[in-house]
Amino acid sequence: MTAPLIEARNLSRHYAVSQGWLKPKALARALDGVSFTLAPGKTLAVVGESGCGKSTLARQITMLERPSGGELWMDGVNITETDKDGLKRVRPLVQMVFQNPYASLNPRKKVGAILGEPLAINTQLGKAQRADRSRAMMARVGLRPEFFERYPHMFSGGQRQRIAIARALMLDPKVIVADEPLSALDVSIQAQVLNLLLDLQQASGVAYLFISHNLSVVEHIADEVLVMYLGKTVEHGSKQNIFSRPRHPYTRALFASTPRIDPSQRRQKIILRGELPSPLAPPPGCAFNTRCPHAIECCGKEAPPLVQVDDRLVACHRVAEI
Amino acid sequence: MALLEIKDLRVEFGSMASPLIAVDGVDLAIDQGEVVGIVGESGSGKSVTSLALMGLVDYPGRVSAKCMSFHGRDLLRMPERERCGLLGKDIAMIFQDPMSSLNPCFTVADQLIETLRVHKGGSKRELRGRALALLKQVEIPDAEHRLDAYPHQLSGGMSQRVMVAMAIACNPRLLIADEPTTALDVTVQAQILELLLQLQRERGMALMLITHDLSVVAQTVQRVVVMYAGQVVETGAVPDIFNAPRHPYTQALLAALPEHNVGRARLQTIPGVVPGQYDRPRGCLLEPRCKYAVERCRDEPPGLASQFDGAPTAANVRCHFPLDASGEPSNHPGMRQAETA
Numbered sequence: 001m002t003a004p005l006i007e008a009r010n011l012s013r014h015y016a017v018s019q020g021w022l023k024p025k026a027l028a029r030a031l032d033g034v035s036f037t038l039a040p041g042k043t044l045a046v047v048g049e050s051g052c053g054k055s056t057l058a059r060q061i062t063m064l065e066r067p068s069g070g071e072l073w074m075d076g077v078n079i080t081e082t083d084k085d086g087l088k089r090v091r092p093l094v095q096m097v098f099q100n101p102y103a104s105l106n107p108r109k110k111v112g113a114i115l116g117e118p119l120a121i122n123t124q125l126g127k128a129q130r131a132d133r134s135r136a137m138m139a140r141v142g143l144r145p146e147f148f149e150r151y152p153h154m155f156s157g158g159q160r161q162r163i164a165i166a167r168a169l170m171l172d173p174k175v176i177v178a179d180e181p182l183s184a185l186d187v188s189i190q191a192q193v194l195n196l197l198l199d200l201q202q203a204s205g206v207a208y209l210f211i212s213h214n215l216s217v218v219e220h221i222a223d224e225v226l227v228m229y230l231g232k233t234v235e236h237g238s239k240q241n242i243f244s245r246p247r248h249p250y251t252r253a254l255f256a257s258t259p260r261i262d263p264s265q266r267r268q269k270i271i272l273r274g275e276l277p278s279p280l281a282p283p284p285g286c287a288f289n290t291r292c293p294h295a296i297e298c299c300g301k302e303a304p305p306l307v308q309v310d311d312r313l314v315a316c317h318r319v320a321e322i
Numbered sequence: 323m324a325l326l327e328i329k330d331l332r333v334e335f336g337s338m339a340s341p342l343i344a345v346d347g348v349d350l351a352i353d354q355g356e357v358v359g360i361v362g363e364s365g366s367g368k369s370v371t372s373l374a375l376m377g378l379v380d381y382p383g384r385v386s387a388k389c390m391s392f393h394g395r396d397l398l399r400m401p402e403r404e405r406c407g408l409l410g411k412d413i414a415m416i417f418q419d420p421m422s423s424l425n426p427c428f429t430v431a432d433q434l435i436e437t438l439r440v441h442k443g444g445s446k447r448e449l450r451g452r453a454l455a456l457l458k459q460v461e462i463p464d465a466e467h468r469l470d471a472y473p474h475q476l477s478g479g480m481s482q483r484v485m486v487a488m489a490i491a492c493n494p495r496l497l498i499a500d501e502p503t504t505a506l507d508v509t510v511q512a513q514i515l516e517l518l519l520q521l522q523r524e525r526g527m528a529l530m531l532i533t534h535d536l537s538v539v540a541q542t543v544q545r546v547v548v549m550y551a552g553q554v555v556e557t558g559a560v561p562d563i564f565n566a567p568r569h570p571y572t573q574a575l576l577a578a579l580p581e582h583n584v585g586r587a588r589l590q591t592i593p594g595v596v597p598g599q600y601d602r603p604r605g606c607l608l609e610p611r612c613k614y615a616v617e618r619c620r621d622e623p624p625g626l627a628s629q630f631d632g633a634p635t636a637a638n639v640r641c642h643f644p645l646d647a648s649g650e651p652s653n654h655p656g657m658r659q660a661e662t663a
Binding site: 049050156157158186187188189190191192194195198199213215216217219220253254256257258259260261262263265266269271272274275276 | 363364463477478479480507508509510511512513515516534535536537538540541542564574575576578579580581582583584587588589590591592595596
């Protein structure tokens with residue numbers, strides 16, 4: 001097996017949240033002890049509801065923030081301990097594609113300038129070389145060469161997302177963090193962009209950390225799936241295993257809530273009560289116990305550890321019974 | 323008689339000389355207590371149709387229709403006052419983004435009571451009691467306290483429940499839900515859809531569910547209307563449309579879903595984008611993107627033809643060569659040539 005590109009060990013990120021003047025600051029555990037590895041050319045999908053810490057995880061992986069606990073190894077460098085220069089070396093390895101292509105492109109820059117900027121900052125290439133590379137990249141993501149001199153507002157949503165993907169690829173990264181890259185797009189365009197992502201992975205061997213709430217998209221693109229709830233991993237395993245038989249009650253509820261076209265694929269309805277609790281005051285014990293249909297007394301007292309169950313990791317006291 | 327009957331609805335924006343046609347001759351009929359889904363990509367005119375119905379298309383936009391009648395009364399030709407009395411009472415609407423559709427300056431109670439006061443009236447205490455009952459009906463926990471909450475104190479799902487409570491406050495006969503769950507998580511989406519269906523059953527109201535999510539439609543409604551670039555391209559009962567789509571667009575849209583491509587490396591796609599203001603095709607609007615398109619499609623716009631004449635549940639389809647049960651176009655010249663060759 002190849003060495004992992006990214007290895008997160010017990011990665012945590014806590015935020016101090018102001019409660020008001022003179023009141024003590026509360027601690028929001030946005031990310032609380034998440035571990036995973038990502039191998040080259042593979043796709044790890046992170047699923048969960050809004051507020052579960054998916055985007056906080058993305059901010060740690062892209063090194064926009066320093067984790068407040070745990071270790072994060074990136075291509076052999078422990079970025080929680082390394083200095084500025086070390087960070088500078090690994091940062092180009094990870095690039096990001098954002099959710100909303102209408103907001104993530106600078107409206108005052110032409111496509112050529114948007115694509116050339118990562119090179120201008122991180123390499124010694126001259127202007128002409130940067131333009132050449134940008135044009136080559138545009139061809140790779142299926143944008144016509146005459147778009148080079150155009151502004152983002154002249155493009156449709158799907159084309160803008162292609163520009164955003166091209167920009168992320170300019171530095172030949174090893175990992176692309178894609179935070180809900182398809183959710184702002186229409187179905188027919190979604191399929192085009194999803195195909196592009198798969199083609200690029202095959203051609204360049206880039207690994208994806210794919211954040212999404214759309215389970216059918218995840219089923220299509222992922223190799224491994226990490227299900228998060230309130231900053232913690234609740235289930236982690238290969239796509240085949242998790243999709244064929246979800247074990248954690250939360251994963252099951254997610255699957256059951258996802259609408260399906262084919263009636264035979266619909267799972268028995270499990271309608272969860274209530275919504276995600278506030279990360280400022282997580283319920284004691286298992287974070288899911290307030291909404292879990294299988295919760296018993298001990299779930300409200302003791303947090304379940306993430307343990308190996310058959311072919312995956314699950315954090316649930318009652319996983320053996322249900 | 324249908325509860326709502328729209329014939330040849332047109333909505334245009336921009337100049338008279340080169341208008342942007344948002345809705346292009348839409349016919350729609352909804353029966354009492356029926357659940358109808360309208361699906362389409364962005365720009366297909368599904369939201370503008372509902373806005374036109376609610377009289378919410380403002381000045382530069384132009385709405386015209388042969389007939390837009392609700393319960394036998396023509397909405398376009400009735401006096402403004404009468405229409406105002408109808409909208410919000412008999413026809414109510416829920417919008418996409420609950421966070422921005424509630425007024426941030428007023429409490430939940432203020433906003434709920436406003437609807438009740440305008441259409442029903444009553445004493446302050448009475449109105450508050452009714453507002454509380456409504457919140458309980460949409461299953462908001464701790465309803466007494468939530469009455470005095472401001473919208474920013476509510477989560478997305480909770481805000482959408484308040485929107486639903488406002489919409490059903492006056493017992494509407496038709497509830498229009500425009501992308502009611504798009505901004506919400508899947509678990510909350512399931513809750514809200516269940517709530518809408520439950521209210522629909524209890525009150526026997528008609529529900530018009532507008533969404534871009536085909537799987538939500540498949541799971542929720544009885545009859546579906548597929549729109550593309552401002553036109554209705556196909557209508558029919560839910561299992562029929564999803565099992566054997568008649569229109570190439572519906573077929574391609576379904577084929578593009580990851581759900582239908584399990585185990586395949588690449589998804590099937592629809593090339594190109596929805597036509598805009600300046601590149602609207604002369605003939606069939608799907609022609610530049612349709613894999614079955616021939617000469618005739620480019621020149622001659624197809625009408626909305628019934629597949630099975632006269633049958634009440636007939637599927638209607640706007641295509642020169644509607645697909646048959648096997649998913650192949652019927653009477654298609656290209657196909658016939660291929661067979662003879």
